[in-house]
Amino acid sequence: MKYVFFDIECSNGHDICSFGYCLVDSNFKLIKKEDIVINPESKINLAPKGKRARIELAYSQEYFMKQNPFDFYYETIAKLLTDKKHILFGHSIASDFGFLNHACRRYNLPPLKLKGFDSQKLYHIIYKTDHLESLEKIVEELDIEKQFIYHKSSEDAEATMLVLKKIIIENNLSLTDLKEKYSECIVESNSEQPKKKATFNEKVELLREKYSNLKLKVAFSDGFKKLPTKEQLLIIEKLFQNGYDYTNKIFDCEIFVFDDVRAKRYKYYNYLSSRGRKFKTFNYDEFIKNLI
Numbered sequence: 001m002k003y004v005f006f007d008i009e010c011s012n013g014h015d016i017c018s019f020g021y022c023l024v025d026s027n028f029k030l031i032k033k034e035d036i037v038i039n040p041e042s043k044i045n046l047a048p049k050g051k052r053a054r055i056e057l058a059y060s061q062e063y064f065m066k067q068n069p070f071d072f073y074y075e076t077i078a079k080l081l082t083d084k085k086h087i088l089f090g091h092s093i094a095s096d097f098g099f100l101n102h103a104c105r106r107y108n109l110p111p112l113k114l115k116g117f118d119s120q121k122l123y124h125i126i127y128k129t130d131h132l133e134s135l136e137k138i139v140e141e142l143d144i145e146k147q148f149i150y151h152k153s154s155e156d157a158e159a160t161m162l163v164l165k166k167i168i169i170e171n172n173l174s175l176t177d178l179k180e181k182y183s184e185c186i187v188e189s190n191s192e193q194p195k196k197k198a199t200f201n202e203k204v205e206l207l208r209e210k211y212s213n214l215k216l217k218v219a220f221s222d223g224f225k226k227l228p229t230k231e232q233l234l235i236i237e238k239l240f241q242n243g244y245d246y247t248n249k250i251f252d253c254e255i256f257v258f259d260d261v262r263a264k265r266y267k268y269y270n271y272l273s274s275r276g277r278k279f280k281t282f283n284y285d286e287f288i289k290n291l292i
Contacts, residue, residue: 007156008096011040020153033153039067058152071107088116097189114189121185130229216243216254223259259284
């Protein structure tokens, strides 16, 4: 058997503009990595009118428009995904199945009957997270060292592959174990585009859209990440209400709020400080007291 890790990007939430994949063997040896760039035949529109886009695609509008549309690549993609010797994996794979069948309906092509394994659900179940995490966040949490160009489909596909590899190693699993032990992570395509459950980052962005003129970016240390999701979101909204911005990335913040948990994030803050990076720092309890 061979294993296909794939990812799809859309120009506007539903029209496919790239399909990327990594084909590997049972030892995760890379056989092929490819980014198929597609003309979505629609404008790149990644945010509601007047709002800031949450992501940035890897190519320009002009480059996308110079490519062939989805129907040109349909047979290539269908052959890859329906090969009986291929097992499919994806991050939030149900969404990608939905995008494919939307494209099939749009171009009057036969729908693809697919089955695949969702690495996002697997991470959520094994690591008992409060919510479904973004691919970028999972890569960070698993300490995967390779740097990726996120929202370039082939790069996200490779990141998904390395995430699954790390999960398997850390939990003494094998690829063949997954179907039996985590069958709830198996997803089948259908003719309807599924509603995607918002990730934590997407929930933060929805809160951010209500506010303007946010200035200093605030990042929290390790203890904050252990709070229930609702409590984290309440605190983040308080930040926005007080004119602060929030970031999960310590290297991107101007204010670092530390607490009694001295783990990975605190160590990274110390590392950056030792390299000359300047932060304003606050104790968590004092900062929250003044914030609320």
